[in-house]
Amino acid sequence: MTTFVLVPGWFTGGGIWQEVAGRLRAAGAQVHPVTLTGLGDGDPGPEGSPGPDLETHIADVVRLLDEPAAPEVVLVGHGYGIHPVLGAADRRPERVARVVYLDAPLAGDGDTPAQAVPDRRALDLLGRGVAAIPVPAVGEWERWGSTAGLEGPALARLTALAVPHPAATLTQPLRLTGEAAALPTTGVLCTAGGATIAMVENLVAGGPPQFRALADPKVTFFELPAGHWPMLSHPEELAEVLLAAAAGQGHRIGVPGEPPAYLRPFVLDVPDATRERVGRFDLHLPDSVADGSGPRPAVVFVHGGPLPAGMRPTPRDWTTFRGYGRLAAAHGAIGVTLDHRLHGFGDFGRAAADLADTVDRLRADPRIDPDRIALWHFSGAGLLLAPLLAAPPPWLRCVAASYPVLAPLPGWGPVDPRFCPVGAVSGAGRLPVVLTRVGRENPAFAATVAEFLAAAQACDAQIEVIDVPDGRHAFDTLDPGPQSREAVERAMRSVLTHLRA
Known part of the structure; x- marks a missing residue:
């Protein structure tokens, strides 16, 4: 008989699992919905009492695992709940059959739950040292995750069940020894918030190395067409998924047989160029230039992210960006590849400052024409376009974007509201924008591009769209065919035409 321990996310107690628990019990499972300390349904606890922290919530789950009659259990962590689940599994791995991430972040040793909080106002409150985060109003839950599928009564019920969330549970780091690292895991991806199996496959194939662990045969995935609270919007489907996960079912990514996308060959065979390293950027x-023919235009290639701070090699040494830098040089421009510090969803301001500093240094270089610079952004760096679109500087002759994200996604945490190109494009005026989009894009990313193009059309912005119908995210190394080669060449020709106009 399968035993489930269901650990809720922020603001909620065990009562939120009522429908799911009933369906699991009807299927013959034992079910223990957990109400974590301080999150009793409708009961915030005695006023002035010491608030619980993350270790308190880990202990709540460990106590269930220590019950003598409890067999190996399937631990389900919803959102915030994955942190006490992982802490408990680390302390009692022999009692855990599987860990299920339900629309939950990949949390590691030293991470705080606050890193996954998407509501900037809540983060401001945490910074001011409040004891608890107030319950969102009925119309404010979207700031904490997609509310897709929740009609008015369901949102009202969520609000009624919720209590203020103890702040110390969000700010205390999770401490893991690695004891539970070998446990089978399942990710339940709620697609209305932007997470899909296709996105995971792209991350495994072409993303940072830490995502390669998701290709382990012990890791499975399911998708639910739901927002962040599927136990309220899709209880029957969620119960079926949990039963299937407990049985070891689900989609497996499979161990990739090739290197990650950023280390595969560039789609074009371009000649080598002299490369000069200056601080955090390289000049191709x-x-x-060596012949002293006068200042040249420059194209700055801005990698996506977030990427871990310790990732090696860094993007300017990836074959992708070395290829783009050489391609610009082959066309007579100076290609600039940049390492910026977009290491988390709260780092867009820091990455923008790195980009601005790089441009200032480039414009001071006598080999570069200070009034003929283009910026070319990739993937998550698409958000860094927003300040440039809102108020284009006079030296910026063109911007380009390849497979970009052009608005923050609901699960992306504390993204500064300044970084939303959809809202900024109305200020672009006649600044040329060369946008390369792929037909096999992550649906959530593609939706931001569609929203951006609609906003651009409404303000008559100057947008050139280059389509790669069969291309994937990172098509410029993942899909080495004639369609990809033509798209990269066309985009480069267009950018250089605007630079030389």
């Missing part, structure tokens, strides 16, 4: 120089 055309022969004409």
Whole structure:
């Protein structure tokens, strides 16, 4: 008989699992919905009492695992709940059959739950040292995750069940020894919030190395067409998924047989160029610069992210960006590849400052024409376009974006509201924008591009769209075919045309 321990997310107690628990019990399972300390349904606890922290919530789950009659259990962590689940599994791995991440972040040793909080106002409150985060109003839950599928009564019920969330449970780091690292895991992806199996496959194939662990045969995935609270919007489907997960079912990514996308060959065979390293950026120089033919235009290639701070090699050494830098040099421009500090969803301001500093240094270089610079952004760095679109500087002749994200996604945490190109494009005026989009894009990413193009059309912005119908995210190394080669060449020709106009 399968035993489930269901650990809720922020603001909620065990009562939120009522429908799911009933369906699991009807299927013959034992079910223990957990109400974590301080999150009793409708009961915030005695006023002035010491608030619980993350270790308190881990102990709540460990106590269930220590019950003598409890067999190996399937631990389900919803959102915030994955942190006490992982802490308990680390302390009692022999009691756990599987860990299920229900629309939950990949949390590791030293991470705080606050890193996954998407509501900037809540983060401001945490910074001011409040004891608890107030319950969102009925119309404010979207700030904490997609409310897709929740009609008015369901949102009202969520609000009625909720209590203020103890702040110390969000700010205390999770401490893990690695004891539970070998446990089978399942990710339940709620697609209305932007997470899909296709996105995970892209991350495994072409993302940072830490995502390669998701290709382990012990890791499975399911999708639910739901927002962040599927236990309220899709209880029957969620119960079926949990039963299937407990049985070891689900989609497996499979161990990839090739290197990650950013280390695969660039789609174009471009000649080598002199490369000069200056601080956090590299210059790829055309022969004409060495001949002293005068200042040249520059194209700055801005990698996506977030990427872990310790990732090696860094993006300017990826074959992707070395290829783009050489391609610009082959066309007579100076290609600039940049390492910026977009290491988390709260780092867009820091990454923008790195980009601005790089441009200032480039414009001071006598080999570069200070009034002929283009910026070319990739993937998550699409958000860094927003300040440039809102108020284009006079030196910026063109911006380009390849497979970009052009608005923050609901699960992306504390993204500064300044970084939303959809809202900024109305200020672009006649600034040329060269946008390369792929037909096999992550649906959530594609939706931001569609929203951006609609906003651009409404303000008559100057947008050129280059389509790669069969291309994937990172098509410029993942899909080495004629369609990809033509798209990259066309985009480069267009950018250089605007630079030389």
